Amino acid sequence: MCKIERLRRAFLRLLQNDITRKQEMSKVVISGTGLYTPSQSISNEELIASFNAYVQQHNAQNAAAIASGEVVALEESSVAFIEKASGIKSRFVMNKEGVLDINRMVPHLPERSDEEPSIMCEMAVAAATQALERAGRTAADIDAVICAASNMQRGYPAMAVEIQNALGIDGYGYDINVACSSATFGIQAAVTAIQSGQARAVLVVNPEITSGHLNWRDRDSHFIFGDACTAIIVERADLATSKHQFEIVGLKLKTQFSNNIRNNFGFLNRADESGIGKPDKLFRQQGRKVFKDVCPMAAAVITSTVQAADIAIPDVKRYWLHQANLNMNLLIARMILGRDASPEESPTILDTYANTSSAGSIIAFHKYQDDLEAGNIGVICSFGAGYSIGCVVVKKLG
DSSP states (O other), rough: OOOOHHHHHHHHHHHHHHHHHHHHHHHHHEEEEEOOOOOOEEHHHHHHHHHHHHHHHHHHHHHHHHHTTSOOOOOOOOHHHHHHOOOEEEEEEEEEHHHHTTTTSOOOOOOTTSSSSOHHHHHHHHHHHHHHHTTTTOGOOOOOEEOOOSSOOOOOHHHHHHHHOOOOHOOOEEEEEEEEEEEEHHHHHHHHHTTTSSOEEEEEEEEGGGGGOOOOOOOOTTSSSSEEEEEEEETTTTOOOOSSSSSEEEEEEEOOOOOOEEEOOOOGGGGGGGTTTTTGGGGOOOHHHHHHHHHHHHHHHHHHHHHHHTGGGGGGEEEOOSSHHHHHHHHHHHHSSSSOOOOTTTTOOHHHOOOOOOGGHHHHHSSSOTOOOTOOOOEEEEEEEETTHHHEEEEEOO
16 A cells, blocks of 8 residues: 555544544533422412402402492302313412412512522522532533523523522523523523533523412413422533433424513513503413414424434334423324323323423423433423424433
């Protein structure tokens, strides 16, 4: 073999090794998850007892106005109605007493001084600590923090930067809000940061105190939400050492504007005092329209994302869907599979957690992943206000 040919082959080997190295560096995994669950829970029975007592009090206090037609009488609710409409049986909350007090019906969460950790920071640190342990990582291994949630405690400083500071993480942090899809959008942002070389590993946290934005006096929605916080470690595959790795093999985001889920609370409210305290400053939705619009959108996004990853739908072992409504999840799975999904294929946690906004699909993923075998494919999908949909296809590694 001549000298030129030997040099050519050596160059090709180096080039191939460089390509292989770059391919390995571009692979990204979820290496750990964590979950913070509040200590207090409200059952449907407790919630209905409080709500109906409020209705009775309201109707009694407004009896004359109701009789004259000036005020519409409120309608009582039932446990059967809640469970048929949503599949929810209970929900965790940061403060139970304030919610059930018929003269308040808002969680009681005292303000803290600026020198104290915020309540959302506390939740996030608890979930993140668990995720770091599961990933076999410390704060020194993380280069960025993304706080992805639909109910931020404040505008600034960013919640992510406070959480970053509390955990002792160097690097940077920022907040994103895409309502119930925030966690999956956060995963996309983490993947981009890693593949661009900005970070080796990213912590995505989803602290949701949904009890604060919920109208506990509204019959059609007072039962929907619960509080929780999840955390996800996303990192370069070639650096990961965790026993709980899922390679991210497909990812797609989609948004389409809709007013059917909306909350108008914000700092500009003080610029028009007439709107302060109005119902539109809390969560509101047109449920039937949301159901009709979102189910086919979510099913289409999931199907296209799986197929784009060169995976056949029958090869997907598990669907960790957004935990908003059991009937929605059953229909979405049916649209994808052409049949009803088994509880193992599409696990449910909303019966005990209710809708925890961006945390829902991650709670399901956190609780129902260890039984999967190496090579199994799963889909994490969240959907909600916006409309927004985030779909992440993952493969369990050995």
